[in-house]
Amino acid sequence: MKINFRSIIVGVIFLAILVGGIFFLKMKKAQKPVEVSRGIPLPAGAMIYRAPEKARGPSNAPVKLLEYSDFECPACRGVQDVVNELFKKYPGKIQLTFKHYPLQNHRWSMYAHQAAECMSVQGKFWAYHDKLYTKQQEWAVSLTPPVETFIKYAQEIGADMDRLGACLSDVAVTREIYAEKEQGTAVQVSATPTFFLGKERFVGPKEMKERAENAVRAVLGLPPISVPVNQKPAESQAANAAKTGI
């Protein structure tokens, strides 16, 4: 391999163009205004629906976590233990806001998000949220749309069934779910679960487990702690379940 002076100069020029090009494109992308189109058109005469905020924890909590999640995603189920652990360790200090991010390759995900949003209107979002995750392996494997299963879960937590029935087929609600997803896409969320704590971003259960607690502690003004690297067997099992076997 012959490297001569000419090669070095050409290499430096190529590198400058490539690196400069990437930074230029990134800058251009960052300046692009965010537009939320709400995906699907609203039928004539339909009522406009604005999704209520789905927040858990006190509104004056110093730690504001934002989660983009998909109900059918196993990793999102897996991360619930990490989140619950944070709530348990720092009571009253964390507020978690949920945003819909139904993934296209999860066939029943949109149905689950619609049902959850409908339960949100009735003030029962978090109970339903927990139900959907704990029972995920039951409904996600269904061969037909598990609408009846979702209705059964809603019944179990005391939903107003008439309101739920009307809401489940409401396109305005679907639009809002897509709008939340688009908000996420606009901030370059593309995998679930993605969490935000201020400007920090955590993608996936392992990132949450490894980094989130110290980020929370930093906001609370507490010194960092060392996070155990080895997972407990139960957690390993959950993490493995979050993957697709081949």
Add this chain to the structure above:
Amino acid sequence: MPLKQGSNIMKLPGYSIYFLGRIFIGLVFAYSGYTKLMEPVENFRGVMASYEIIPYAVIPILAPVIPWIEFVFGAFMILGFQSRASAFVLASMSFSFVVLILITRIVTGALPADCGCFGEGSIIHLTPMQVLFLDIFNTVMGIRLALYRNHLFSVDFILNKKD
């Protein structure tokens, strides 16, 4: 065999295969690096973390570096600049991905649903098994390209020409 001055490169055996192979590997890696560079680095960190055998301590170091290596050497391959060195780097990366996928499968018994090779926002999404075959091809082709001296339509060819 190095090309002698005045000889016709198109008469060399398999030149078109090498040319197409070079462009293919270059495009795969340049696009893969580009899509990751256009996204927040945390997205790629999340992908790396989903391969459980990668020690978590190295993820924050590797995640910002790998996309740049892929993009720069992929672009060098397309341009045909330092083709042999670039082919060697990309073949080594492809081989390390093959090893990563196989060991992850053996140790954890499962693989992530998406390989994460092209960045989450990309139009291409491959499963780790699909990418395993792609990486085996890239490793073999990359080694062949690293051993091949005369790259057609390359910057190297122009630079190595005597004035």
